[in-house]
Amino acid sequence: MTEALIKNITISGIVSVLPEVEKVNIDKQSNENSQEMTRIIASTGIHSRRIVKPSQTALDLGVIACQSLLNEMQWEAGDISLIIFVTQTPDFPFPGNAIQLQHRLGLSKSTLAFDVNLGCSGFVYGLWQVSQLLSGLEGDKAILVVGDTTSQQYSESNRAVASLFGDAVSAIAIEKRQNCEDMVFSLGSDGSGAPYLIQPYGGARRPNTQPELFMDGMQVFVFTLREVPKSINQCLDRKGWAVNDIDFCVMHQANEMMLKRLGDKVGFTSEQVIISMREVGNTSSASIPLALCSSLSSKLTTQKNKLLLSGFGVGWSWGSVAIHLDKLTICLLIDLSC
Template sequence: MAIIQTSGVQITGICSVLPGRYVPNTDLAEVIGEADIQKIIDSTGIAGRRVSGGETALAMARQGASELLSELNWAPDSVGLLMMVTQSADFPLPGNAVQLQHQLGLDKSAACFDVNLGCSGFVYGLWQLTALLQGMNCERALLVVGDTTSQQIADDDRKVAPLFGDGVSVIAVEKQADAAPMTFTLGTDGAGAPYLIQPNGGALNPGKAPALFMEGTQVFVFTLREVPACIKTCLDTHGWSTDELDYLVLHQANKMMLTRLGDKVGVTGERLPMDFEQIGNTSSASIPLVMTGTLAESLKNGETKLAASGFGVGWSWGTVAMTVPPLSCCKTIDFETEA
């Protein structure tokens, strides 16, 4: 397990964007069956999802980043680094980040690139962004995470259609000499690739329609095998016990998985927030969506000791322990179609 610590860098604000379209899972009753869809709702805790009506991850990122820069009063040319973690790029090339640089009016000296990761993407992205920013001659950076996973799914796929929603979060990060350190623990096991995969549309199967496949039992077993130890190692390295945490924010996969993980690491109740009932599993945006949703007021009003753990496609997993200062902006907005 990789263990990394960064310092002198902190999160300043977060703005999440959800698509305007809401789809209740009961709408799938005709395809899946009324009794079966109710069982899925009861076991997962996902009653409905926010899904793209045509808005892409890049379009939502542009709106969220513009809102965040305005709220923080950051001039676009003050941002020297932009990373977008997504598996839903507008095009095979160019990537989303370089397009977003131009759309936001960032200076041409800014370093901008994409990272292809899913549910661990917030933790991996935050590690890479903070590590890079420490050694750069700029003070500010933007981390963008999120996907339109629903566009990779057939409506009649009873395994995954009721689970995945869409959304994007934009996280502002900047250097601060007295910022509390962050500790990261990261892991990878490519043996899990066949169990959570969208095999079509890439170089191997370019002409086939998207068809996300997930073997839920394998995902569950992997998560319980790897994630508790990852969280424990991260907290031990950081010098925290679970009792010292204000919150443990897990990737918002489903109620059953989060409940089991919380029990395993000893964090339950309000300290284990769940915020997926009306938005579904939102891939790499799920952790920051909890922060801009359920935890927004807490994060705006005071310093927060927080651990976040993402896990999924790959297999890929990671945990971060960090003290988040009071955030100047922490909110979720709905996507507005541009005129």
């Protein structure tokens, strides 16, 4: 695994957006597949999911998140040096979401804008990439946007997949700040895992077939338990933190049983490990910032926190970061159903 140290860059605000449509995993009006679904809910902890309307996309949610973030941070359109959109569900094969977002937000033509194709590790990778690039630019402000509309990648009849994945997008304000705490990253990849979590249709290899997400849950579980604890421990060791120094560990919200096993393996207490997917599902790269907004907003906006954040999934791809966050200006969840 690769270690990376980032100096004088920090997160200063987060806005997450949930779409308004709710899908409940057990239909109370029907007993169809109720035993199987009860078993899935018991192991995953996912009771319902939020999904976009047919006309909505990750870009649409991203516009809402970014507009709110800019307003709350009181950033002007000309202040933004860089915007990166991490997504596996762009509006089009090209142009990417980020450059469309730059236009829709009215950002300067000097703003760098591009997409990154990553899934559940995408928040940590995106944070690392934005931080690296921002450190070499003259400006001092950037936006990272992460999230997918995974519900458009499967049919609801595929219950093993459909019961897990929801939609969400998060926008993260990142800026230069002298004398802020260093961020320590541990990043890794293993392409041998590609067949086990894949959207095999709709791309150049098989272009004219309806998308249908495939996941081998057991292979995902084995990979996660093998690689993620090592990544977390590498961050802690490099940062010089013990497990009990961490205020909160927020991992990709894949499923409840997996997070509990990972927490136990590293040595975190149940109070340290945030579990926040019960009513939203697995929201891909948005899941970590979404969990921060839904579970820790009051703490993140009123005090400093030592956090261990870890994302993992499709690829295989995984990344962790140890970060000592100062008080955030904003940590907001926008629920479009309200």
